[in-house]
Amino acid sequence: MEESKKQILAEAGINVTKALNSFMQMEPMYEKFLNKFCLDPSFENLEQAVEVKDEDLAHLSSHTLKGISATLGMEKLYQLLLEQDNHFKKHEFEAGYDMLPQIKEEYLKMIEAIKK
Numbered sequence: 001m002e003e004s005k006k007q008i009l010a011e012a013g014i015n016v017t018k019a020l021n022s023f024m025q026m027e028p029m030y031e032k033f034l035n036k037f038c039l040d041p042s043f044e045n046l047e048q049a050v051e052v053k054d055e056d057l058a059h060l061s062s063h064t065l066k067g068i069s070a071t072l073g074m075e076k077l078y079q080l081l082l083e084q085d086n087h088f089k090k091h092e093f094e095a096g097y098d099m100l101p102q103i104k105e106e107y108l109k110m111i112e113a114i115k116k
Contacts, residue, residue, distance in 0.1 A: 001027040005116075009034075009073075012113030013106075019073030030072075034114045037072060040065075043107050050097045058096065059088040069110075077106045 006016050016030075023030040042064045049058035066081035080103050087096035 001031055008116045009113050012109055013074070013076045014110065014113065015073035015075050017073075018075075019071065022071050022073075034072060037068060038111055038114055040068065042068065043104075047100065047104070050100050053093070053097070055088070055093050058093070059085070062088060062096070065107075074106075074110050077103070077110055080106055 001016075009016050020027065020030055023033070042061045045057060046061035046065065048054075049061055062081055062084045066078060066085050069078040069081055080099060084096045084099045084103065087093070087099070
């Protein structure tokens with residue numbers, strides 16, 4: 001991975017150093033999973049679940065994204081999803097649903113950085 005790409009990711013709030021530890025310093029594998037993140041349907045599923053108030057799908061999608069974002073070093077996105085997941089665990093679904101705009105903003109920021 002080029003240093004310029006690492007810088008773009010870091011500026012977006014992705015902790016590349018920490019993430020690479022999860023990938024045993026295998027940069028090509030990390031890049032592959034970053035690119036797969038852009039294709040993963042979990043965020044779209046979360047949006048749809050919130051729109052129709054599908055509690056189970058919302059919780060599952062949030063939980064899935066939380067794990068992926070943690071592994072990829074997306075710390076702010078992870079923190080937002082952790083908070084949302086905790087709301088869902090406590091059956092505070094409206095509070096979890098209300099977090100979608102913040103989560104979407106951060107999610108789109110990650111996608112933009114990955115695609116640069």
